[in-house]
Amino acid sequence: MAVTTPRKVINRRVRYETELVAQKKEGHPFFPYAMFHDTVVNLIIVLMIVAMTIIWHATAGPIDAHHPDGQNGWLGALYEGKANPAVQVTEPRPEWYFLFLFELLRIFKSPWELIFATIIIPTIFMVLLIVWPFIDRGRDRRISRRPVGMAFGLSVPAVLIALTIAGGIAPGAVSGSSITGDPKFDALPAAALISSHGCTSCHNFGAGGGTVGPNLSQGAPNPDPAAIKAQIENGGGGMPPFKDAFTADEIQQLVDFIVGLGTGTPPSG
Amino acid sequence: MPIPAPDPQQLVLQAEDWVEYRTGFPTLVRQFLFRKVPPTGWWHTLGSSLLTVFIMQAVTGSLLAMSYDPSPNGAYESIRYITDQQTLGWLIRGMHKWGASMMVILLFLHMGRVFFYGAYKYPRELTWLTGSLIFLSTMAMGLTGYLLVWDERAYWASVVAVNINGTAPVLGPFISKFLLAGPVFGAQTISRFYALHMLLIPGLIGALIFIHLWLVVKLGVTPWPGRPVPGDEVTGD
Ligand code: HEM
Numbered sequence: 001m002a003v004t005t006p007r008k009v010i011n012r013r014v015r016y017e018t019e020l021v022a023q024k025k026e027g028h029p030f031f032p033y034a035m036f037h038d039t040v041v042n043l044i045i046v047l048m049i050v051a052m053t054i055i056w057h058a059t060a061g062p063i064d065a066h067h068p069d070g071q072n073g074w075l076g077a078l079y080e081g082k083a084n085p086a087v088q089v090t091e092p093r094p095e096w097y098f099l100f101l102f103e104l105l106r107i108f109k110s111p112w113e114l115i116f117a118t119i120i121i122p123t124i125f126m127v128l129l130i131v132w133p134f135i136d137r138g139r140d141r142r143i144s145r146r147p148v149g150m151a152f153g154l155s156v157p158a159v160l161i162a163l164t165i166a167g168g169i170a171p172g173a174v175s176g177s178s179i180t181g182d183p184k185f186d187a188l189p190a191a192a193l194i195s196s197h198g199c200t201s202c203h204n205f206g207a208g209g210g211t212v213g214p215n216l217s218q219g220a221p222n223p224d225p226a227a228i229k230a231q232i233e234n235g236g237g238g239m240p241p242f243k244d245a246f247t248a249d250e251i252q253q254l255v256d257f258i259v260g261l262g263t264g265t266p267p268s269g
Numbered sequence: 270m271p272i273p274a275p276d277p278q279q280l281v282l283q284a285e286d287w288v289e290y291r292t293g294f295p296t297l298v299r300q301f302l303f304r305k306v307p308p309t310g311w312w313h314t315l316g317s318s319l320l321t322v323f324i325m326q327a328v329t330g331s332l333l334a335m336s337y338d339p340s341p342n343g344a345y346e347s348i349r350y351i352t353d354q355q356t357l358g359w360l361i362r363g364m365h366k367w368g369a370s371m372m373v374i375l376l377f378l379h380m381g382r383v384f385f386y387g388a389y390k391y392p393r394e395l396t397w398l399t400g401s402l403i404f405l406s407t408m409a410m411g412l413t414g415y416l417l418v419w420d421e422r423a424y425w426a427s428v429v430a431v432n433i434n435g436t437a438p439v440l441g442p443f444i445s446k447f448l449l450a451g452p453v454f455g456a457q458t459i460s461r462f463y464a465l466h467m468l469l470i471p472g473l474i475g476a477l478i479f480i481h482l483w484l485v486v487k488l489g490v491t492p493w494p495g496r497p498v499p500g501d502e503v504t505g506d
Contacts, residue, residue, distance in 0.1 A: 012391050020489050027305030034309050041314035042321045053363030062353050078352050082345040083424030094426045097373045129401045133394035141387030141494030153384050198428040240435035245452045
């Protein structure tokens with residue numbers, strides 16, 4: 001069957017094709033006209049990358065006897081200490097282009113709000129980005145005729161830049177190698193488990209930590225050991241399940257640890 | 270009878286004809302190079318810069334892969350070897366590292382220019398669509414590449430990223446499980462991130478770039494919308 005083209009589509013096609021024909025007649029050849037601009041900018045970009053590399057390498061130093069943790073240069077360290085899954089000594093901090101997500105996690109704190117930061121907002125943005133040309137179908141490309149588009153086009157980058165800056169200057173989630181600030185608790189095997197599984201990126205156990213999940217420095221909001229156990233195993237409210245990540249013994253150690261934080265006496269054994 | 274000396278110009282033409290007859294490439298290249306573009310300016314160079322940086326990332330990344338060891342015990346040491354000992358290793362690693370940041374900046378600028386020109390409008394919707402998929406894949410490159418250094422910062426940032434991802438309903442835990450490839454971050458995780466970072470996602474991006482550029486050439490570059498264009502007089506929606 002032959003296609004029947006709607007009037008609307010014919011109008012669009014005629015407009016586009018007229019424009020294209022005029023372009024073919026009056027336009028400049030891509031080479032050398034546009035290629036000249038391209039070459040200049042490409043050279044500048046590559047030189048900028050090389051310059052950043054040289055500054056990064058020249059101002060930061062390797063890890064050696066005098067600098068066991070490496071030396072930060074103007075553009076950061078060449079590398080930090082080797083990852084040790086057993087102890088979390090640095091705050092988790094993503095690349096700069098993920099800082100806006102990081103900041104969203106700070107703004108939305110409680111578990112149900114967290115759904116906004118991790119799912120709803122990013123998903124809306126991704127979908128909006130992909131389908132934007134199918135939403136904004138107005139034929140006019142002139143800036144003065146696209147008030148809604150311009151509102152989006154200016155506010156989205158402004159919000160992203162603001163979130164990135166806020167995320168960049170925010171204090172880190174964890175400040176030291178201590179988990180609770182109490183050596184008696186820190187010495188327990190559960191402290192190492194907490195550290196190695198990044199629990200402090202969301203919870204504070206007394207020595208600082210994320211604010212994404214409830215503060216556990218005085219024990220859990222619901223001190224019932226069975227509830228704590230269920231929460232660790234199954235997650236919920238934004239927290240992932242850790243059932244597969246720990247052995248049953250380890251989960252029991254964690255439960256005792258958190259109960260102990262509530263009563264103020266470290267569990268024995 | 271003496272054989273006449275070959276005319277060099279004829280030789281070149283004959284060689285081109287030989288290739289043309291068998292491949293058609295010379296015509297393609299000519300059509301690409303001498304196609305007409307509207308008055309463009311510096312803002313139009315961002316797309317080609319992205320292509321250049323992508324190629325640079327592919328080259329430096331391949332060089333890094335020759336010395337990199339994707340295992341929990343070897344990754345960090347191989348990164349230190351590349352940075353401190355290998356001849357110009359620091360330059361290659363640095364260019365890859367800062368090239369990644371540059372790529373993200375260029376992506377935002379290129380998207381901005383396309384947006385303000387209204388260049389995603391009819392009939393270029395699919396150019397934008399492939400572009401936005403490239404954008405999301407590039408962010409995924411940033412995420413998977415960050416872990417490979419296997420220093421403290423990289424490790425813990427990735428642990429948090431994967432945990433956050435796991436909180437998403439339905440697909441979240443599934444994706445996290447897939448990325449971790451085990452109960453905790455370890456040997457499986459690093460191999461998986463490595464395969465994604467140096468094989469799967471770049472392959473996808475390469476294919477998407479090809480389609481993207483195909484569409485750009487086929488549809489022509491959008492002129493600046495400031496002035497009236499021929500075709501404007503055809504009104505109606
Ligand atoms: C590695 C990534 C990319 C590469 C290599 C690339 C390359 C290019 C090139 C060479 C052009 C033509 C020249 C120019 O306008 O700069 C172009 C145009 C275009 N790009 Fe991209 N691009 C990339 C990413 C994106 C993204 C993320 C988007 C949007 C979400 C996008 C949307 C467009 C559109 C709509 C055009 C048509 C512009 C016009 O007709 O004037 N591109 N791209």
